[in-house]
Amino acid sequence: MTAVGAQANGEAALWHFDENNPTSLTSTNYQITEALLLSTQATHEKHDVGVCSVVSQPTGACTISTGCYDGFLRIWDLRMPCERACDHPHPTLFTCSSGGGGIWRHKWLIGRYVLMAAMHAGFVAVGPVCPSQYNDYNEMLEPLAWYRPSAKLAYGIDCYDHRSGHLTDDKHLLAIVATCSFYDNSVNFSRITLPSVPSE
Structure with a gap:
């Protein structure tokens, strides 16, 4: 890094x-x-409001994600315009709404899912996001799930991804997630189950 x-x-x-x-x-x-x-060479894109978090995608050499106070997660192609496909000149690959809360922190899980601490909206899971989907630009992603929706000002999220292949019998991914919100004065640990995604 x-x-x-x-x-x-x-x-x-x-x-x-x-x-x-x-x-x-x-x-x-x-x-x-x-x-x-x-x-x-330089290129830039502007958010309308403050950017709260920036994370590189673990499996994408030229891909980062940003969480913004406007409540949108954006996934970006960092290559220069001349290096992108001629029919996809825009750097924004995907956009996802958190459902109404600014994305204060976010974390990639096995490079396929994004977990977000979305302030007033609680905690949100998005995905799977796969490289084979990168055939369009600025595609809208729908959140997969919300959890702890009553959390006030969800500020922090991190996760432990079972890279050793801890899958359930029906091939779902198990992950341990730590979350915290501003007024709780505590850290909460949860186990979540997500659909597994074959490697590409």
């Missing part, structure tokens, strides 16, 4: 985190010059 920061003197600082060694951190500084800026 890499974090990027900008400094007032025109330098960009990159910090590289090693996921396999949590105590390892390396940093690199780059002097940003006018020549470098002129030779760099």
